[in-house]
Amino acid sequence: MAASGEPAARGVALSKAYGSGDTAVLALDRVDVEIDAGRFTAIMGPSGSGKSTLMHCLAGLDKPTAGEVWVGDTELSRLGDKALTRLRRDRIGFVFQAFNLLPTLTAEENITLPGDIAGRRADGAWLAQVVETLNLADRLRHRPHELSGGQQQRVAVARALAARPQLIFADEPTGNLDSRSGAEVLDFLRRSVDELGQTVVMVTHDPNAASYADLVLFLADGRIVDRLERPTADAVLERMRRFDVRGGRQVTLPAPED
């Protein structure tokens, strides 16, 4: 995948408006973005700048108001609900800030659950490699409450990787973790790119977390306003100081009868 040269995902003139009239919020404002295959991309920006909305649109979890989302050579708006569900299931993994593990299942059962629901046999060799890379082998029979935060998030990462998706999206995956657990998760996301050939897109507000990525995209007011290759934490911090910290822009959309 890394060698194909085609972006793993792409947004073309993506806009997303929430609400209507006086209270409408333009969360994304004509964003053009390419996610390179086989790379680790971080998305940064102030709270409310549209980071989660961009990830959800690129992952097919939310529909843009205007513009196109491509995953590989598939444009998502052309897919029916079933095909979209299948694409999400087969090609995309999502890691949430709140790990969303089921408390009554073991780590292993949580990891294989999506495949079990889809009625698919797990690729044993791949799963073993994921578990090994995430250093979870001796935790598989534990339930979430018996695991540290970092271990729980690694289980959530393993769950996202289990179906061998082309693309992993992680929305502030270290937001609920102490710095040591956060470093574990970041290290493993990095290794999943370097050693397993994954494509990773991660939202973070932490310059240190962003420094694990190959590229940082900066969002402000629903637009990509800057990018930084081979980021260091200091360089990220320096760029962040250039943008004033504001929330999503309030816009007034014309009423339908206007």
Ligand SMILES: Nc1ncnc2c1ncn2[C@@H]1O[C@H](COP(=O)(O)OP(=O)(O)O)[C@@H](O)[C@H]1O
């Ligand atoms: N479901 C929603 N309904 C209304 N407004 C929303 C919704 N989701 C997000 N927004 C608004 O869109 C803007 C961008 O939100 P979001 O993408 O969550 O930003 P970020 O992840 O960068 O904090 C914010 O102003 C937010 O309040």
Ligand SMILES: [Mg+2]
């Ligand atoms: Mg968010």
